[in-house]
Amino acid sequence: MKVNGKDYRTVWLEESAVMVINQRLLPHKFEIKALSNHIETAEAIRDMTVRGAGAIGAAAGYGMAQVFLEAPSEEPSRSEYIQQGYERLKNTRPTAKDLFYAIERVKQAGLAGSARDAVAEAERIADNYIRAAELIGKYGAELISDGMTILTHCNAGWLAFVDWGSALAPIYFAHRAGKKVSVIVDETRPRCQGARLTAWELQAEGIAVKIIADNAAGFLMRRGQIDIVITGADRIAANGDVANKIGTYEKALCAKANGVPFYIAAPASTFDLDCANGWDIPIEQRNDDEVLYANGLSDSGQITRVRLAPQGVGAINLAFDVTPAELIDGIITEYGIIKPTPDQIAQIMNERK
Numbered sequence: 001m002k003v004n005g006k007d008y009r010t011v012w013l014e015e016s017a018v019m020v021i022n023q024r025l026l027p028h029k030f031e032i033k034a035l036s037n038h039i040e041t042a043e044a045i046r047d048m049t050v051r052g053a054g055a056i057g058a059a060a061g062y063g064m065a066q067v068f069l070e071a072p073s074e075e076p077s078r079s080e081y082i083q084q085g086y087e088r089l090k091n092t093r094p095t096a097k098d099l100f101y102a103i104e105r106v107k108q109a110g111l112a113g114s115a116r117d118a119v120a121e122a123e124r125i126a127d128n129y130i131r132a133a134e135l136i137g138k139y140g141a142e143l144i145s146d147g148m149t150i151l152t153h154c155n156a157g158w159l160a161f162v163d164w165g166s167a168l169a170p171i172y173f174a175h176r177a178g179k180k181v182s183v184i185v186d187e188t189r190p191r192c193q194g195a196r197l198t199a200w201e202l203q204a205e206g207i208a209v210k211i212i213a214d215n216a217a218g219f220l221m222r223r224g225q226i227d228i229v230i231t232g233a234d235r236i237a238a239n240g241d242v243a244n245k246i247g248t249y250e251k252a253l254c255a256k257a258n259g260v261p262f263y264i265a266a267p268a269s270t271f272d273l274d275c276a277n278g279w280d281i282p283i284e285q286r287n288d289d290e291v292l293y294a295n296g297l298s299d300s301g302q303i304t305r306v307r308l309a310p311q312g313v314g315a316i317n318l319a320f321d322v323t324p325a326e327l328i329d330g331i332i333t334e335y336g337i338i339k340p341t342p343d344q345i346a347q348i349m350n351e352r353k
Helices: 038-046 053-070 077-090 097-112 115-141 169-176 193-205 214-222 248-258 342-352
Strands: 011-014 017-021 032-035 149-152 182-186 208-212 228-231 235-237 242-245 262-265 293-297 303-307 320-323 330-333 336-338
Touching: 011 053, 011 115, 017 038, 017 053, 032 038, 038 053, 038 077, 053 077, 053 097, 053 115, 077 097, 097 115, 115 169, 115 262, 115 330, 115 336, 149 214, 169 193, 182 193, 182 214, 193 208, 208 214, 214 248, 228 248, 242 248, 248 262, 248 320, 336 342
Parallel strands: 149 182, 149 228, 182 208, 228 262, 262 330
Antiparallel strands: 011 017, 017 032, 235 242, 242 320, 293 303, 330 336
């Protein structure tokens, strides 16, 4: 995707440094941040400098490759360093399945070969995310007719997925095929990834976009102003239950109540057959400050933080919720659009082997 006329990925490797677009500064400032070692990469994942399922997976894979590049040559120090680095990356974001998928693959490649093999595997993972996103875009665009208005939640665009995106990829493909589409974007409190990131992406692509408060979607559906809902996913259980950004479950309930199709877009790497259902998916709880404070651009042009709530009041800040499979019309994958059933999920996972 392009920024100011230049092609970018969300995350890439330059020599031993992981390069990321600093999502904490968007949309007010575009900055590339260099992460010189795996500790910095782990912190960038934890503090959401890089965010979104595919981008987290790619960044974590590169971070694991950094571990092998940094590890001492002699044993047992080498093995100890590799395991410590693996654990550090694993503990950054507990819900995102793509993170665990990537670091495990890179770790096994490095242990079976060398640091060079670990780097090569991390590059393959990033490239595979792009190929999967292109196919998700191709299949998902078939659901979008000319003139449709699509609702999406959080950010599942190219910023969240190395390139193209998951939930936004079908919209990009439909738009580039000449279909007239418009997008309604939930602000996605508390970190406002919809208002900050999704709206920024869509505006840059030239797609009509409007931001709404998180609690407005249901009424717009009731009024017939939303034709389809497409969101991403951070982990999908074996039975089709989906963990995604907090607020997704509410959108699915509203969609079901108003007869609006509700789709998930995600690659096969997001499925977790070790989770029988959504109750098995670990749900990350983040710092209260994300709810109690807000960051934004002041009238004087400074990025600043303000407190929204009374002093002394705490918060419950769950980063994700779980949408039951029965509320989902289909899952858009690189293997096509499937029903969220154990049989169809098992089938594509077998194809992936």
